[in-house]
Amino acid sequence: MEDALEVHDLVVRYGSFEAVRGVSLHVAFGEVVGVLGPNGAGKTSTVETLEGYRRAARGEVRVLDVTDPWRHQRTLARKVGVMLQEGGVPPRMRALEALEIYAQFYDDPWPVAELVDRLALAPVATTPFRRLSGGEKQRLLLALAIVGRPRVVFLDEPTAGVDPVGKRAIRDLVAELAGSGVAVLLTGHELEEIDRMVDRVLIIDHGMPVAAGSPAELRERFGEAGVEFTVRGRLDPSVLAARLGVEVRLVAEDRVHVGASPTPQLVASLAAVLDELGAEVGPLETVESSLESIYLRLLDRGETT
Numbered sequence: 001m002e003d004a005l006e007v008h009d010l011v012v013r014y015g016s017f018e019a020v021r022g023v024s025l026h027v028a029f030g031e032v033v034g035v036l037g038p039n040g041a042g043k044t045s046t047v048e049t050l051e052g053y054r055r056a057a058r059g060e061v062r063v064l065d066v067t068d069p070w071r072h073q074r075t076l077a078r079k080v081g082v083m084l085q086e087g088g089v090p091p092r093m094r095a096l097e098a099l100e101i102y103a104q105f106y107d108d109p110w111p112v113a114e115l116v117d118r119l120a121l122a123p124v125a126t127t128p129f130r131r132l133s134g135g136e137k138q139r140l141l142l143a144l145a146i147v148g149r150p151r152v153v154f155l156d157e158p159t160a161g162v163d164p165v166g167k168r169a170i171r172d173l174v175a176e177l178a179g180s181g182v183a184v185l186l187t188g189h190e191l192e193e194i195d196r197m198v199d200r201v202l203i204i205d206h207g208m209p210v211a212a213g214s215p216a217e218l219r220e221r222f223g224e225a226g227v228e229f230t231v232r233g234r235l236d237p238s239v240l241a242a243r244l245g246v247e248v249r250l251v252a253e254d255r256v257h258v259g260a261s262p263t264p265q266l267v268a269s270l271a272a273v274l275d276e277l278g279a280e281v282g283p284l285e286t287v288e289s290s291l292e293s294i295y296l297r298l299l300d301r302g303e304t305t
């Protein structure tokens, strides 16, 4: 797949403070990539440099055919979709009005009625922007970002504050955009949602890369696949650990986590030992690490080493 955008060894400075210290990333057409990291990690600084709002102190930045977004911000703005921060829409402008005005800027906009329908904006079509709820604002800002059918879309916390039905609508729309070849770069803290939307993530901290890959790759490298079950009565995890030769711990008072891949051998040995110990347990369930647990472990490790 051809890359729609790329950043190589990016450094962003505010005065003498280096907010981004050597970040590289690329997004292909048809790909959804998430930039993750704690508050102040440098996500917005990275994305805003790609959007042309910040100047790179060092490094190469390309978005579509624009190799210096800072210098060519106006040209770039017509080619990419940016999910604006709240301040990007005049407070009194009505939702539908905003969409119609934005649509006029483009040669082949997405039909406004279709976007209104897809993002369930009809009930608030005549509501002024400042009166919209948090989730409604998010949905409108997403509609505004994509109404011009850009080939590259930047989404800042697209599902933050959105209800579950709205989240699904946004996920579906993002998947559809990617399916039609759009490159999507998103940031956010809602890791469960992001896990479901992205092909790859880049985790950064203190302006530096911590890990990168698809959620599946990160699970493979840093995750803890395991088997869990509930137990009635007492079961000493250390006894089980000694017998199985793997890590076993309580994740709740009555729930045991066996930290090993659920291979047939492991499951058979576990069942045999439990039987021998006369333990009364519920069904064995396989569990895999969430992106959130991997993220927490990676960042924790980053700070302690």
Ligand SMILES: Nc1ncnc2c1ncn2[C@@H]1O[C@H](COP(=O)(O)OP(=O)(O)OP(=O)(O)O)[C@@H](O)[C@H]1O
Binding pocket: 014, 017, 019, 037, 038, 039, 040, 041, 042, 043, 044, 045, 046
């Ligand atoms: N204009 C600025 N002047 C000085 N420092 C800034 C400026 N903009 C950002 N910073 C600092 O740069 C660092 C990175 O900020 P950035 O907004 O890129 O982080 P972020 O990862 O997007 O955080 P969040 O998750 O909170 O949005 C922070 O320490 C921030 O305080």
